[in-house]
Amino acid sequence: xxxxVAQPRDKPHTRRGFRPSDVPTxxxxxxxxxxxxxxxxxxVRFFDVSTFLLPPPSLVIVEWIRSLGTASxxxxxxxxxxxxxxxxxxxxxxxxGLGAVLGKLPKLEQTLNPFIxxxxxxxxxxxxxxxxxxxxFGLAPKVIIAAVLAFFPILLNTILGVKSVxxxxxxxxxxxxxxxxxxxxxxxxxxxxxxxxTGMEIGxxxxxxxxxxxxxxxxxxxxxNLAVKEMNSYNTTALFAVIIHLSLLGFIFYAVLVGTRRFxxxxxxxxQIDRK
Amino acid sequence: MLAADxxxxxxxxxxxxxxxxxxxxxxxxxxxxxxxxxxxxxxGPSGCGKTTMLRLMAGLEYPxxxxxEISGRPLWRDEQRDDSAAAHMGIVFQxxxxxxWLSIEDNIALPLKLRGINKVxxxxxxxxxxxxxxxxxxxxxxxxxxxxxxxxxxxxxxxLSYDPEILLMDEPFGALDAITRDAxxxxxxxxxxxxxxxxxxxxxxxxxxxxLADRVVLLTVRPGRIDEVIEVPFARPRQMDxxxxxxxxxxxxxxxxxxxH
Numbered sequence: 433x434x435x436x437v438a439q440p441r442d443k444p445h446t447r448r449g450f451r452p453s454d455v456p457t458x459x460x461x462x463x464x465x466x467x468x469x470x471x472x473x474x475x476v477r478f479f480d481v482s483t484f485l486l487p488p489p490s491l492v493i494v495e496w497i498r499s500l501g502t503a504s505x506x507x508x509x510x511x512x513x514x515x516x517x518x519x520x521x522x523x524x525x526x527x528x529g530l531g532a533v534l535g536k537l538p539k540l541e542q543t544l545n546p547f548i549x550x551x552x553x554x555x556x557x558x559x560x561x562x563x564x565x566x567x568x569f570g571l572a573p574k575v576i577i578a579a580v581l582a583f584f585p586i587l588l589n590t591i592l593g594v595k596s597v598x599x600x601x602x603x604x605x606x607x608x609x610x611x612x613x614x615x616x617x618x619x620x621x622x623x624x625x626x627x628x629x630t631g632m633e634i635g636x637x638x639x640x641x642x643x644x645x646x647x648x649x650x651x652x653x654x655x656x657n658l659a660v661k662e663m664n665s666y667n668t669t670a671l672f673a674v675i676i677h678l679s680l681l682g683f684i685f686y687a688v689l690v691g692t693r694r695f696x697x698x699x700x701x702x703x704q705i706d707r708k
Numbered sequence: 709m710l711a712a713d714x715x716x717x718x719x720x721x722x723x724x725x726x727x728x729x730x731x732x733x734x735x736x737x738x739x740x741x742x743x744x745x746x747x748x749x750x751x752g753p754s755g756c757g758k759t760t761m762l763r764l765m766a767g768l769e770y771p772x773x774x775x776x777e778i779s780g781r782p783l784w785r786d787e788q789r790d791d792s793a794a795a796h797m798g799i800v801f802q803x804x805x806x807x808x809w810l811s812i813e814d815n816i817a818l819p820l821k822l823r824g825i826n827k828v829x830x831x832x833x834x835x836x837x838x839x840x841x842x843x844x845x846x847x848x849x850x851x852x853x854x855x856x857x858x859x860x861x862x863x864x865x866x867x868l869s870y871d872p873e874i875l876l877m878d879e880p881f882g883a884l885d886a887i888t889r890d891a892x893x894x895x896x897x898x899x900x901x902x903x904x905x906x907x908x909x910x911x912x913x914x915x916x917x918x919x920l921a922d923r924v925v926l927l928t929v930r931p932g933r934i935d936e937v938i939e940v941p942f943a944r945p946r947q948m949d950x951x952x953x954x955x956x957x958x959x960x961x962x963x964x965x966x967x968x969h
Contacts, residue, residue: 600805603768607799608819608870609791618818622809699809699850 487669496673504658509681511654515571515643516685519578520636527583527635528628531590535624541591552584557645564650574646574654581642582635586628593627594620626700633689640682655681714780715874715906716742716765721774723760733931734760737774740925740934742874742908747900749921750910753967757932758910759878765908766876767794779873798867800877804859806851806866812838813847816865823870837865840902842895857888864896868903875900877909881916890948893919897945914963915951924959926966936966 455463469489475481476488483491499505534541556577563573597620605615647656655678662670693703723735735757742748742765750758763769764776767789776783778793806815814821816837817830825833838844841861843854851859860880867875881889893916900907911917917924921940928935940959942950950956 598805600801600803601807603799603801604805604807604866606768607766607794607797607867608822609794610822614822618822619807622807625809697809699852701852 491669492672495669508655508658515574516640519575520582520639522579523582527586528590531587535591535594560649569651574643577646578639578642581638585634586631589627589631593624597623625697636685714741715744717777719775721771724772736931736933746922747907748923749917750925751917752927756927756929758927762910766799797874798872800867800880802879804863812862819870841865874906914960918959
């Protein structure tokens with residue numbers, strides 16, 4: 433820092449030496465990923481770790497690519513995708529709807545708040561066996577778990593968004609004689625959207641977790657169930673391949689939602705910062 | 709004074725706020741009439757109730773007692789604000805309060821949208837107003853892409869969009885630097901001369917008050933009440949150098965003296 437200050441101000445930028453901060457962040461992220469895999473690969477080979485305990489990334493990737501050619505992987509992927517999206521949509525509809533109502537009715541929200549907090553601190557995945565008892569081994573319990581997990585962040589962020597509407601903006605609408613409905617469509621909805629989207633970004637990740645945990649414990653379909661099957665057959669390499677596949681699936685869901693920001697709230701700071 | 713000559717009349721108006729520490733008297737019993745087409749400035753130190761007085765005129769506060777009339781019509785009926793009386797007024801706040809999700813053009817035309825005016829007419833009107841307030845070429849930008857002064861210009865344009873007879877402005881230039889502020893004062897005077905509206909503006913800057921006003925309404929603190937009303941005689945349009953005029957300075961000196969006692 434100090435020698436930067438000492439430099440003459442008009443020194444041309446092209447003359448200064450290379451700095452790590454010159455590397456684009458996307459390339460830096462990729463390099464970091466490769467470095468991580470290289471350390472992993474090197475550790476496994478150098479210490480001769482058993483493939484059963486920790487397969488080297490090279491083997492995992494080969495196994496993953498092989499599995500991509502099988503119909504079974506895509507069947508399970510479809511099941512998990514279906515459960516996640518259906519659960520997420522249910523959570524979004526109920527979470528945004530209820531959140532909007534509670535945000536507008538502070539008395540009701542305060543009355544329900546202890547229950548909202550109570551249901552939030554319950555480790556909801558502990559309810560999975562119960563859901564299996566109630567709803568069987570089909571897709572229903574997985575969809576419900578995905579929905580329950582995704583519901584709370586969407587609900588809480590929606591309430592926060594509705595309550596965070598700017599006072600000054602409200603007064604503008606009062607001063608121009610806006611009706612109740614106009615103030616919902618023109619102010620409260622657009623102003624809450626960034627909060628709702630944030631809730632959904634957290635929610636979609638939790639939805640996929642819910643679906644996979646549900647698959648661990650019941651039925652014989654989905655990527656979670658496939659992971660359990662590989663574990664039971666002591667095929668750690670295939671288990672890792674399923675984990676990578678699941679991570680990518682989760683990443684795609686998340687990226688799609690984050691990507692919608694650009695179109696839904698192009699005016700928001702979070703989008704503007706990304707653009708720079 | 710005839711009712712036809714009054715834009716805003718407040719009669720025996722009083723405002724008390726109930727807080728947890730007990731009631732606060734923001735404005736003592738006050739009578740005042742804003743003449744049609746005049747530029748009135750409410751001047752006073754912080755906490756003197758000048759903003760409260762403006763908000764009472766705007767119908768944003770309900771008076772504890774007394775009555776407010778807009779162009780001869782009562783502003784309140786059974787504790788309900790009469791929207792048709794409120795439609796005579798446009799309000800500019802301390803902050804621009806533009807909606808960040810609307811372009812400058814859509815912000816300016818928002819009151820027209822709520823009135824059901826079609827998109828083509830809205831766009832046309834917004835373009836004209838941008839010209840009037842000096843932000844042409846920024847119609848399609850987001851508010852956050854504009855400077856503070858330009859945002860406040862857009863807020864003025866929004867308040868003018870439905871062509872109200874009265875413009876109420878609550879320290880509209882308080883957040884701007886001195887140079888921008890002078891420029892905005894000159895432009896506001898031009899807008900006023902071009903549109904022939906009644907303007908009531910709140911400020912705590914003495915030179916700004918004297919430069920803009922036909923009449924300066926001086927308020928004193930705790931409880932807020934009108935101390936003195938001063939006519940400012942200078943011809944329009946006024947230039948910034950009117951401030952070096954000895955009679956300008958004597959009015960400023962008089963007001964400063966009154967505010968210190």
